[in-house]
Amino acid sequence: MKIAVMGAGAVGCYYGGMLARAGHEVVLIGRAQHVEAVRRDGLLMETQTFTAHVPLAASTDASAVAGAGLVLCCVKSTDTTEAAAQIGPHLADDATILSLQNGVDNAERLQYLLQREVTPAVVYVATEMAGPGQVRHHGRGELVIGPSPVSDELAQMFAAAGVPVEISDNVSGALWAKLILNCAYNALSAITQLPYGRLVQGTGVEDVMRDVVEECLAVAAAEGISIPGDIHEAIRRIGRTMQGQLSSTAQDLARHKPSEIDHLNGHIVRRGEALGIATPANRVLHTVVRLLEAR
Template sequence: MQTPSPPGPRDGRRWKIAVMGAGAVGCYYGGMLARAGHEVVLIGRPEHVQAIEREGLRLETRAFDERVRLAASTEASAVQGAHLVLFCVKSTDTEAAGEQMKRSLAPDALLLSLQNGVDNADRLRAVVTQEVAAAVVYVATEMAGPGHVRHHGRGELVIEPSSTGAAVAQMLAGAGVPTEISDNVRGSLWAKLVLNCAYNALSAVSQLPYGRLVQGDGVEAVMHDVVAECLAVARADGVQVPGEVAVAVRRIAETMPAQYSSTAQDLARGKRTEIDHLNGLVVRRGEALGVPTPANRVLYTLVKLIEGKQASA
């Protein structure tokens, strides 16, 4: 006798969701979805998986601090049967993670790329046959310990249209994750890239949170130069960046004053960063398009020097 399959994503009930790359971002969104009653499996590092299996995921936010019970695995094959896969691995691991999980994906699964950078969805599409949609993530989180995610602020998503996009957005909103569907996700990804380029490397090099970082001598001028270069490259690349970027840059420090960039967190833990897909991407696109990017090049080079120093220590 066959076991009935779980409800599908179009019936308005319980979704089966896998989170590929259960770091701070993946754990936050996976935890919120599990808390809302969906069947979630987190796929991540052994120390986090073991802690979650023992005690559940500790989800610490400004509004609540709870232990959320959900499944966890170190194996990419745990994506099997999922209606939705939140793809949250580092940009440097996109192709490798796609290869690891592609044989276990359901044919009709939707893969939602919740990653930094502007080209991850395209790179993932080159590996898997399932539908892939890009998402822009605005959230401040950190892993405060094994199986413990701490949320500092925000949490909204902007996602690309897809065959199940409306249902996905409704489901996420029902779990406390504000979600907007946009026809200009490429522009929104570049808007997020500009913010990352302005803050990530400076926070990493200084090991300062955003609120203290922006008070440093000369920081405002450096950020202005970085942002101007990013926007010049985007224009040359035919990208329409939405919103008032200067206002958005200022708002980051105001809304996330205690947040360290993901690049800063990676360097503090001796891990490889995503700088190649942030300031490094702007430098490469600038070179290809004939747009000078000296401020981005300096920040990229400084982070790479620190990475190299740590790797050889």
């Protein structure tokens, strides 16, 4: 199958690379410096189980999605509208679109903008771009996807590529659970520039995270969202399983790039205001990250 990855950052390169290793025709669509490196040397994947140069195609032009049976949308939440406008004219009629993005509403936004079904996915992977055309994997890698006519086929395809996939009837709850994890970790990691393992050892950090999570849970409950599992244990587990990971927000600030904070803690603040729920811990984290972005 031809697979196009719209937004070849750390997440897109990891999953695109895994699928390419499994024999699929993959094209990465991303920034020029990464595209040039991939075209020249292949994608350098440094994972916990292997290190390899993976040959695949790369382009800076969204028209490269043409003919793809599967499109992985991996752009930042802030770029969803622009990405939809770029890929829309080139999508095959039978293309499956999978949103592998942070935030809770990107699949809905894409579906509205493209006027076609988009399958939401929750991504649990610790990755970073270690250099042009070089993705470094720190841990995990599983996906949770929503039910659709092609979900079973997608699950089998990803599993064959070494990517575990769960199909969930409560993908909204899974998306919110991921949002809450991001709200707990991303801003604190960004502000301190500390990886998760170091971060959780800080005095008072556990209490701050608990405040953030409780605010998120209050907003989720008001939205009618059922959060699966024990979210507090999930928060603690992230600190153990992704010890060396800097949050994507921390990586953005370190590289002087805009972050997705408006779609993480900022989303909780906006929905809290609309629902009459106080979110002071999330508000502080959102405000401080925005100030750091503006430096």
